[in-house]
Amino acid sequence: xxxxxxxxxxxxxxxxxxxxxxxxxxxxxxxxxxxxxxxxxxxxxxxxxxxxxxxxxxxxxxxxxxxxxxxxxxxxxxxxxxxxxxxxxxxxxxxxxxxxxxxxxxxxxxxxxxxxxxxxxxxxxxxxxxxxxxxxxxxxxxxxxxxxxxxxxxxxxxxxxxxxxxxxxxxxxxxxxxxxxxxxxxxxxxxxxxxxxxxxxxxxxxxxxxxxxxxxxxxxxxxxxxxxxxxxxxxxxxxxxxxxxxxxxxxxxxxxxxxxxxxxxxxxxx
Amino acid sequence: xxxxxxxxxxxxxxxxxxxxxxxxxxxxxxxxxxxxxxxxxxxxxxxxxxxxxxxxxxxxxxxxxxxxxxxxxxxxxxxxxxxxxxxxxxxxxxxxxxxxxxxxxxxxxxxxxxxxxxxxxxxxxxxxxxxxxxxxxxxxxxxxxxxxxxxxxxxxxxxxxxxxxxxxxxxxxxxxxxxxxxxxxxxxxxxxxxxxxxxxxxxxxxxxxxxxxxxxxxxxxxxxxxxxxxxxxxxxxxxxxxxxxxxxxxxxxxxxxxxxxxxxxxxxxxxxxxxxxxxxxxxxxxxxxxxx
Amino acid sequence: xxxxxxxxxxxxxxxxxxxxxxxxxxxxxxxxxxxxxxxxxxxxxxxxxxxxxxxxxxxxxxxxxxxxxxxxxxxxxxxxxxxxxxxxxxxxxxxxxxxxxxxxxxxxxxxxxxxxxxxxxxxxxxxxxxxxxxxxxxxxxxxxxxxxxxxxxxxxxxxxxxxxxxxxxxxxxxxxxxxxxxxxxxxxxxxxxxxxxxxxxxxxxxxxxxxxxxxxxxxxxxxxxxxxxxxxxxxxxxxxxxxxxxxxxxxxxxxxxxxxxxxxxxxxxxxxxxxxxxxxxxxxxxxxxxxxxxxxxxxxxxxxxxxxxxxxxxxxxxxxxxxxxxxxxxxxxxxxxxxxxxxxxxxxxxxxxxxxxxxxxxxxxxxxxxxxxxxxxxxxxxxxxxxxxxxxxxxxxxxxxxxxxxxx
Numbered sequence: 001x002x003x004x005x006x007x008x009x010x011x012x013x014x015x016x017x018x019x020x021x022x023x024x025x026x027x028x029x030x031x032x033x034x035x036x037x038x039x040x041x042x043x044x045x046x047x048x049x050x051x052x053x054x055x056x057x058x059x060x061x062x063x064x065x066x067x068x069x070x071x072x073x074x075x076x077x078x079x080x081x082x083x084x085x086x087x088x089x090x091x092x093x094x095x096x097x098x099x100x101x102x103x104x105x106x107x108x109x110x111x112x113x114x115x116x117x118x119x120x121x122x123x124x125x126x127x128x129x130x131x132x133x134x135x136x137x138x139x140x141x142x143x144x145x146x147x148x149x150x151x152x153x154x155x156x157x158x159x160x161x162x163x164x165x166x167x168x169x170x171x172x173x174x175x176x177x178x179x180x181x182x183x184x185x186x187x188x189x190x191x192x193x194x195x196x197x198x199x200x201x202x203x204x205x206x207x208x209x210x211x212x213x214x215x216x217x218x219x220x221x222x223x224x225x226x227x228x229x230x231x232x233x234x235x236x237x238x239x240x241x242x243x244x245x246x247x248x249x250x251x252x253x254x255x256x257x258x259x260x261x262x263x264x265x266x267x268x269x270x
Numbered sequence: 271x272x273x274x275x276x277x278x279x280x281x282x283x284x285x286x287x288x289x290x291x292x293x294x295x296x297x298x299x300x301x302x303x304x305x306x307x308x309x310x311x312x313x314x315x316x317x318x319x320x321x322x323x324x325x326x327x328x329x330x331x332x333x334x335x336x337x338x339x340x341x342x343x344x345x346x347x348x349x350x351x352x353x354x355x356x357x358x359x360x361x362x363x364x365x366x367x368x369x370x371x372x373x374x375x376x377x378x379x380x381x382x383x384x385x386x387x388x389x390x391x392x393x394x395x396x397x398x399x400x401x402x403x404x405x406x407x408x409x410x411x412x413x414x415x416x417x418x419x420x421x422x423x424x425x426x427x428x429x430x431x432x433x434x435x436x437x438x439x440x441x442x443x444x445x446x447x448x449x450x451x452x453x454x455x456x457x458x459x460x461x462x463x464x465x466x467x468x469x470x471x472x473x474x475x476x477x478x479x480x481x482x483x484x485x486x487x488x489x490x491x492x493x494x495x496x497x498x499x500x501x502x503x504x505x506x507x508x509x510x511x512x513x514x515x516x517x518x519x520x521x522x523x524x525x526x527x528x529x530x531x532x533x534x535x536x537x538x539x540x541x542x543x544x545x546x547x548x549x550x551x552x553x554x555x556x557x558x559x560x561x562x
Numbered sequence: 563x564x565x566x567x568x569x570x571x572x573x574x575x576x577x578x579x580x581x582x583x584x585x586x587x588x589x590x591x592x593x594x595x596x597x598x599x600x601x602x603x604x605x606x607x608x609x610x611x612x613x614x615x616x617x618x619x620x621x622x623x624x625x626x627x628x629x630x631x632x633x634x635x636x637x638x639x640x641x642x643x644x645x646x647x648x649x650x651x652x653x654x655x656x657x658x659x660x661x662x663x664x665x666x667x668x669x670x671x672x673x674x675x676x677x678x679x680x681x682x683x684x685x686x687x688x689x690x691x692x693x694x695x696x697x698x699x700x701x702x703x704x705x706x707x708x709x710x711x712x713x714x715x716x717x718x719x720x721x722x723x724x725x726x727x728x729x730x731x732x733x734x735x736x737x738x739x740x741x742x743x744x745x746x747x748x749x750x751x752x753x754x755x756x757x758x759x760x761x762x763x764x765x766x767x768x769x770x771x772x773x774x775x776x777x778x779x780x781x782x783x784x785x786x787x788x789x790x791x792x793x794x795x796x797x798x799x800x801x802x803x804x805x806x807x808x809x810x811x812x813x814x815x816x817x818x819x820x821x822x823x824x825x826x827x828x829x830x831x832x833x834x835x836x837x838x839x840x841x842x843x844x845x846x847x848x849x850x851x852x853x854x855x856x857x858x859x860x861x862x863x864x865x866x867x868x869x870x871x872x873x874x875x876x877x878x879x880x881x882x883x884x885x886x887x888x889x890x891x892x893x894x895x896x897x898x899x900x901x902x903x904x905x906x907x908x909x910x911x912x913x914x915x916x917x918x919x920x921x922x923x924x925x926x927x928x929x930x931x932x933x934x935x936x937x938x939x940x941x942x943x944x945x946x947x948x949x950x951x952x953x954x955x956x957x958x959x960x961x962x963x964x965x966x967x968x969x970x
Contacts, residue, residue, distance in 0.1 A: 009357045016354055017371045019431070023386035024374065026396060030389070034855025038394040038410060038835035039402045045855040053619050058626040082288075085281040093278035101282065103546050104289060110488040110538040111296060112509065112531045118524075118653060119298025120291060125661035142292050145285070150485070154444060154478045188443040196376070196439075203379045206650070213654055213667045214611060214644030220379070222616070225645045227381040229617025230826025232389075233856075239382045246377045309660035310684055388827075394836035410836060411757050418820040499827075502820040503763045504968050514765060517649040518957065519676030521656060521684055 024243065030236035050237025061222055061238075065245060068219040071133065072201040073249070075140040079197035080190050082141070083148035084182075087156040090149075105149045108142050116142075117210045124211055131215040139211050140201035147200065148193035155189030191257050195250055202246060219245075303528035310521050319529040328505055333537070336491055336507045339422045343429035344487040350430070351437025352472075352479055355445050358438070359471075360463060364446045375435040380428075384499040387428045391416045417500050424500040433486045440482040441475055448474045484545055488538045492531075508534050592886040598696055598894070601887040602637060609640045610888035614672030616645020617826075620850060624908045633895055639888050644668075648677045655686040658882055666882035669889040673721060674875040675713040676953040681878070682720050688879040690719025694890060697897035698722055703916035707949060708874040714787070714952035721876035722893050725905065726912035728872035728943055729771050732832065732840040732848055736860035743867045745779045745806060751839075752813035758838045760815035760822060760831075763968070764960040768825035771871050772841050773963055774951065777803040779868050783948050791954045797962050807967045819969050833857065845943055846910030849934025862936045869946035874914060903927035910934060912943075 030036070034047035054061045089095070090102050108116075120139065121130060129135035163185065167177050183190070205220045212218070223238035279286075304315040323329060354372070358364040375383070390396050398413035407413050417424035449471045456466035494509035501507065506514075512530035515523045596604070610633075616622055625643050633639045646654075651671055658666045673681065681687050692698045702709050702723065710717055733741065738755060742748040752759040762769030777786060780803040789796055797804075811818025815837055822828045825841065832840035833856055842848075842863075851857040877896065879889045895901060899920055902913040906928060913928065920928070933940070 006361065009361045010363075012357050013354065013361060013363055013368050016434070017368050020371055020374055020435070023390060023431070026389050027382070027386065035833065035857070037833060037858075039399050041396070041399055041403060047855050049619065049854055053623070056623075058623060060626075082284045085283075086285050089278040089281035093281075095278040098278075101285070103543070105285065106484070106488075106542065107296075107539075108292060109485055110492060110542055111535055112492045112512070115299035115528065115531045115535060116292060116295035117299075118295075118302065118528075118657065119300075120295030121654070121657040122298055122661045123291065123294050125658060125663050130657075131667045138288070138291065142288050145288065147485070149285075150481050151440070154481065157477075158444060158447065158474070188447070192439065192443055199377045203377075205379075209646055209650050210653060210657070214613060214642075214646060215667055217644070221645060224379075224381065225616035225647075226619070227379075227385065228647075228824070228826060230824065230829050231617065231619060232385065232830060234619050235382075235385065239378070239385070242382075243374065243378060247374070307656070307660070309656050388830070392831075392834075392836065394831065394834040415816060418816060420820075498823055501823075503823070504820075504964070517647075518765075519649075519652075519680045519953075520957065521652060521680050524656075 027236045027239055030232050031240050032237075033233060047233055050234045053234050054237055054241060059222070060217075061219070061241075064217045064222055065219050065241065067217070068202065069245065069249060071137060071140070071216075071218065072198045075137055075144060075201035076194040076198040078137070078141055079144050079148040080152075080194045082145060083152040083193050084156075084186065084190070086145075086149045087152040090153050091156045092161060102153075106146045109146050113143070113207050117207045121210050130211055131213045133212075133216050136208055136212045136216045136218075139207050140204055141197075143204060143207065144197035144200040147196045151193045151196070152186065152189050155186055159185050187257060191253060194253060198249065198253075199246065202242075299528055300532060302525055303532040305525045307521075307524060310524070312522075312525070319525045320532070323526065323529055323533065329508075331505045332508045332511065333533075335420075335422065335505055336509070336534075339425050339429075339497065339507070340487055340490040342422075343426045343433065343490055344483055346426070347430050347433035347486055348437055348479065348483045351434045351482070352441060352475075354434065355438050355441050356467060356472075358442065359446050359449050360467065364442055369438075369442070372435050373439050375432050376439055378432070380432065380493065380495040381499070383428050383432050384496055386431065387424060387500060388417065391424065391427065418502050420502040420505065422497075422501060425496050428496045428500055429486075429490055433490075436486060437479070437482045440485075441478050444478050445471060445475050480545075484542060488542055491538050491541070492534045596887075598694060598890070601694075602891055605885070605888040605891045606638045608885050608888045609642060610669045610885055610892050611667065612641060612643045612670045612672070612892070613646050613651050613668050614643075614670075615647055616643070620909055624905065628904050628908065629892075629896060629901065632901070633892050636895065637891050639891060641892060648673060652677065652681060652686070655681065655880060655882075656684070659684075659686065664882055665884045666880055667884065668880040669883045669885050670892060671878045671880060672724060672875065673878050674873060675950065676956060678712050678717075678721060678876065678878065679715045679953045682715075686881050687720050688881045688883055688886060689721075691879060691886075691890060692717075692719040692722050695722065695894040695897060697894045701897060701899065701902075701915040701919050703919065706916065708872075709914075712876060712953075713873065713950040713956070717876075721878040722897060723874050723914035724877045724896065725909075726872060726874050726914055727843045728845045728912065728947055729768070729775055729870040730842055730845045730848075730863040730865060730938065730943075731870075732842055732861060732863050733838060734858060734861045736858065737835070738838045741862075741864050745776055745866075749806070749810055749813070752810055755838045756813050757815055757817070758836070759813065760818075760828065760837055761841055762825045762828050763821035763823060764963050765957070766822075766824050768828075768841055768843050769821070770956060770960055771843065773807070774956075774959060775866065775871050775948075776807060777959070778871070778948055779803075779866055780806055783951075786951050786955070787949075789955065791952075791958060793958050793962065796955065796958055797966070800959070800962070804962070804966050807963075808970045811967070811970065818967075821968070844910075845912065846933065846937050848936040849910050852935050857936070859935060863938050865938060865943070865946050867946070869948045871950060872944075872947040873950045899924040899927060903931065907931045910937070912940065 029043065031050045032046050032048065033043035034045035036043040053059055086105065090098065124130040124135050129138065163181050164177050167181050203220055205224045208216065208218050208221060219242060223242060226235040226238055303319060304317065305312050305319055306315055358369050363369055388395065393410045393413045393415060398407065398410060401407045401413060449467070452474065453466045453471045456470045457463060492509055494513045497507045498510045498513065508530050512527045512534065515530065516527035612625065622643065622645070630641045633641050651668065654668065655666070709723060712721065740751055742751040761772045764770035764773055777800050781800055785799060789799060822831065828837065828840060831837045845863060848857065848861055848863045852859055852861060877893050879886060883889055899915060902915045905911050906913050910933060917925065917928065
């Protein structure tokens with residue numbers, strides 16, 4: 001490739017990076033701004049209102065952040081496990097209703113959450129799952145599984161089964177195959193799916209409200225009202241914590257995963 | 271392909287269980303669109319709500335607008351996203367800082383994205399202020415209205431910001447995998463980098479690309495947040511109307527909301543079904559080719 | 563690796579079970595005939611949930627830092643605020659009713675207007691309960707329209723007043739010295755500041771009230787208050803106001819082709835200087851916004867001469883509330899003179915207690931509150947207060963606006 005082309009490529013990438021970073025920087029500034037009126041390029045005054053609301057102790061935001069992260073991590077873990085199982089069934093086996101299943105798994109994406117939230121709420125009350133952490137985890141799982149299944153299925157199809165079969169011929173046990181071949185090979189896809197499932201769970205608002213009903217509080221439930229009320233200072237402060245905490249979780253996730261995958265590539269921060 | 275009898279069903283057990291819950295949930299929701307909500311004293315199924323919605327004259331323009339915005343934003347996002355992916359992979363930047371930064375938008379909720387877009391592109395936004403400071407425009411009003419217009423530019427911009435990274439995210443791990451194995455093999459056999467990409471890497475990534483497109487398309491067809499916050503007052507897309515009916519204090523309006531959602535669902539379902547048939551056909555074809 | 567993963571999972575589940583445990587609440591049987599003191603005893607050591615809109619940091623802070631510690635100290639009640647919009651509260655109650663859940667999750671609900679009407683009509687609310695509250699008997703004026711009726715709908719003891727709200731218009735005297743005192747002056751104002759005036763599109767709560775206020779100013783309140791809920795009839799009656807709004811359109815922001823979807827958006831447009839006039843249901847919000855630096859010190863609230871719409875918001879109790887005693891004790895405490903005075907001090911929210919029923923010492927509490935800058939005095943505000951029309955007319959007017967005003 002000649003140099004001219006390479007420069008164009010790089011320009012394109014850097015332009016995209018800037019387009020992502022600039023709005024986030026604006027929000028970071030907003031989170032400590034008081035007033036920022038036309039035509040100022042910088043805020044007229046600063047305010048610690050947002051920081052206070054988050055870390056002042058009275059709103060309980062920090063505790064809620066902790067429990068919210070825990071819930072979303074569990075959702076991510078379950079999504080990956082079920083995702084791998086489903087992907088293997090879809091890629092390696094022929095069975096009745098296969099096309100129905102592979103079509104059906106994307107349904108949760110296309111159905112407005114209000115439609116199934118209301119319906120599933122009544123069901124969950126009868127099953128004793130409403131207002132419980134388990135109930136919230138289950139609905140989050142339903143919302144995030146389609147993505148996990150799609151990613152892992154694509155990955156499984158590309159990698160195929162050859163390596164596993166060879167290992168089996170050489171006398172490896174199923175446990176060894178899983179640990180030494182399947183998981184490392186799929187790792188990039190697994191981390192991607194886990195990250196996406198985490199994000200979807202962490203960002204769910206409406207359905208968490210309906211199923212969790214306030215007994216289960218998540219970070220989004222505290223943040224969204226401020227976004228709706230247009231309080232840019234507090235909303236931006238919440239958004240920054242939302243973004244930063246998610247980044248930290250992903251970096252940790254990545255680091256942990258790479259520990260048992262030396263030649264690892266992929267994942268959210270591949 | 272394996273033909274084991276029990277294994278696939280065992281593997282699918284969790285998905286079956288969750289799907290069951292999901293289907294019952296939808297069933298209840300759909301039932302509400304036919305006016306069955308026992309807690310409100312509505313017990314007889316009726317088609318009235320659908321009939322009444324179909325009689326509204328703005329229905330077609332609302333559906334048209336939804337289609338236009340969803341199609342424009344998902345097509346653009348897919349094309350730009352794939353190009354960006356290619357640039358990252360070919361420029362060797364996929365694992366660098368750039369690749370990481372590009373994935374941040376995925377984790378940002380849509381309402382926050384609306385906040386971004388407003389603070390940048392509104393007539394008192396940063397861009398307008400920059401132009402004013404540079405003397406390009408003399409007042410706020412001379413900055414072109416990008417948001418709240420009936421051509422939906424503001425909504426599309428917001429979707430692009432959010433969905434281009436989604437496409438990158440969805441495609442890049444597969445693309446870099448393929449490119450580093452098969453793509454490089456092709457290059458060793460004398461193909462140019464670009465040719466290797468076009469005739470080997472890209473076709474193999476197609477299933478993932480199509481999945482990404484489908485997901486964004488059906489999502490933006492049914493979502494209300496961005497159109498609600500960045501769209502014009504009229505015409506209103508169907509999901510916004512559904513949202514307004516849903517939040518209507520009179521709970522007897524709930525069936526209207528559900529019926530509107532039902533229509534959105536039906537359209538998305540149809541699109542997904544058509545698309546899926548086409549994709550499935552394509553996939554078998556591709557697998558056949560790689561096996562050669 | 564396996565050991566580590568397992569350890570991580572174990573820790574996660576520990577955290578989760580902790581959350582699950584703290585989320586549980588003991589529910590107690592409720593005896594309709596018990597007197598208030600018995601209820602105070604029974605409520606000791608229990609959890610009460612407070613469900614309401616959570617988008618105002620000042621209000622949230624007041625509940626979290628004033629009400630919560632007070633009820634903890636006085637009654638050993640743990641108050642838990644849950645920031646949820648009223649439509650979701652109604653959804654939840656509707657689902658619980660459908661599933662016959664007799665012990666729900668919601669105790670206190672912050673509610674008013676059409677939502678109250680809907681919740682009460684559908685049997686989602688517990689009551690009547692206000693006669694059981696000593697502070698209600700002590701401080702409320704039973705002849706006050708707003709104590710007996712909510713948007714024209716009889717309350718019948720199913721909710722207790724929480725705060726009074728009143729629509730005010732807001733401008734920055736430094737940018738626009740004029741103060742429109744009626745709709746005719748508003749038109750002139752919009753002409754002069756072409757493209758810099760607008761209002762939120764109904765069904766936004768504030769936008770909808772603004773439209774009604776325009777109608778009152780042109781057609782008159784009585785005309786509308788007595789009308790039947792018939793769309794054609796209403797349209798005919800308010801036609802002069804519709805024509806006014808159509809004429810106004812051409813001078814509005816984006817030429818009235820589009821309106822801000824929410825009052826939140828208008829707030830920000832005003833703060834940024836994109837428009838010159840703001841509208842608010844919180845008459846003293848200006849003082850708070852000046853104090854926290856969002857507005858300049860030259861910003862002022864103003865009213866039309868014929869007055870602006872005022873309404874009261876209330877606290878209700880869910881029919882299937884798990885802790886009705888606790889809810890009653892908390893609501894009673896919120897109605898106390900100390901809490902209402904504290905609310906006035908922290909939030910500048912109009913108190914619901916009847917000033918004449920207060921003791922001298924209690925009056926003192928209210929008198930010493932500094933109302934801050936940019937606001938209309940409480941006497942003037944209340945003297946120009948127009949009640950709400952019956953709740954069932956509101957959606958009809960919103961529909962007519964949608965069909966007849968936008969882009970016309």
